[in-house]
Amino acid sequence: MGRSPCCEKAHMNKGAWTKEEDQLLVDYIRKHGEGCWRSLPRAAGLQRCGKSCRLRWMNYLRPDLKRGNFTEDEDELIIKLHSLLGNKWSLIAGRLPGRTDNEIKNYWNTHIKRKLLSRGIDPNTHRLINESAASLVVLPPPPPPSSSSLQNDEPLHLDFAGPVKPEPVLGEEISGIHNNNNCTSSGTTSEKDFGNENDWVLNLELSVGPAATKSYHHRYESTTRKVSVVDSAESNRRWGSELFGGNQSDAVCLCCRVGLFHNESCRNCRNSDVRTH
DNA sequence: AAATTGGGCAACCGCTCTCCA
DNA sequence: ATGGAGAGCGGTTGCCCAATT
Numbered sequence: 001m002g003r004s005p006c007c008e009k010a011h012m013n014k015g016a017w018t019k020e021e022d023q024l025l026v027d028y029i030r031k032h033g034e035g036c037w038r039s040l041p042r043a044a045g046l047q048r049c050g051k052s053c054r055l056r057w058m059n060y061l062r063p064d065l066k067r068g069n070f071t072e073d074e075d076e077l078i079i080k081l082h083s084l085l086g087n088k089w090s091l092i093a094g095r096l097p098g099r100t101d102n103e104i105k106n107y108w109n110t111h112i113k114r115k116l117l118s119r120g121i122d123p124n125t126h127r128l129i130n131e132s133a134a135s136l137v138v139l140p141p142p143p144p145p146s147s148s149s150l151q152n153d154e155p156l157h158l159d160f161a162g163p164v165k166p167e168p169v170l171g172e173e174i175s176g177i178h179n180n181n182n183c184t185s186s187g188t189t190s191e192k193d194f195g196n197e198n199d200w201v202l203n204l205e206l207s208v209g210p211a212a213t214k215s216y217h218h219r220y221e222s223t224t225r226k227v228s229v230v231d232s233a234e235s236n237r238r239w240g241s242e243l244f245g246g247n248q249s250d251a252v253c254l255c256c257r258v259g260l261f262h263n264e265s266c267r268n269c270r271n272s273d274v275r276t277h
Numbered sequence: 278a279a280a281t282t283g284g285g286c287a288a289c290c291g292c293t294c295t296c297c298a
Numbered sequence: 299a300t301g302g303a304g305a306g307c308g309g310t311t312g313c314c315c316a317a318t319t
Binding site: 280282284286287288291294296297 | 302308309310
């Protein structure tokens with residue numbers, strides 16, 4: 001079928017953005033807000049593709065972006081979220097206020113991969129290298145200078161075993177997932193979609209070092225698209241299958257998958273009993 | 278001092294997804 | 299139900315700069 005290009009590529013600037021271009025974009029969005037990216041460049045007087053403008057705004061010019069190095073807390077949170085979500089950078093970024101998916105992706109590829117390898121962990125599988133045991137390992141961060149009543153020197157394991165019923169452990173323990181009040185699932189998932197409670201095959205036994213647990217109880221600042229990922233029953237099934245390797249019958253909304261049982265904003269959570277949801 | 282190498286990051290590309298007519 | 303348009307995502311590329319030879 002083919003499709004028309006998002007913009008006329010001839011006469012378009014490419015490559016690094018100039019200060020003037022940045023200023024035009026910022027001024028326009030301050031005045032009119034984020035709107036139709038396709039028509040924005042012309043309206044703003046930019047010789048840029050709409051996609052390019054969106055990228056520049058999202059990844060660099062947005063006022064709420066956090067600049068500077070990643071903290072140890074952020075490192076560990078990214079690692080944990082990646083072990084759950086894989087390369088779903090936008091979802092991971094949704095848990096890190098002020099960080100962009102592109103930034104996290106780059107950081108993962110340049111820093112965290114190496115960090116995990118130095119710990120003897122395969123960054124793709126989160127399993128110990130040279131170990132056949134079927135356990136995911138998230139090493140605790142080095143103890144912070146202050147605090148820590150926890151003395152956890154052992155690797156932390158995410159075991160996949162079952163069948164077991166889910167316990168609301170993960171959401172309580174993983175910072176950044178705790179108060180997921182904006183998960184606005186409007187899914188039509190029914191009991192049938194979830195399957196029998198005995199179908200549960202996931203036993204996420206995760207603990208998190210103290211340094212990682214304090215900072216990210218922020219609301220889920222997701223885009224419409226991100227919300228929609230956990231919205232539909234179909235997405236739930238796909239995600240459940242994709243992320244957790246289960247079959248379609250045992251898929252549930254992402255809230256529940258990560259332990260956010262009884263999330264008031266999620267219809268799936270509201271309408272279901274913790275044990276069967 | 279010059280050349281080479283490698284890391285970091287911004288930006289691009291191609292694809293999928295969702296919405297809507 | 300279908301297909302087009304727009305938005306967004308993830309992988310990849312390429313440039314810049316610092317470190318090393």
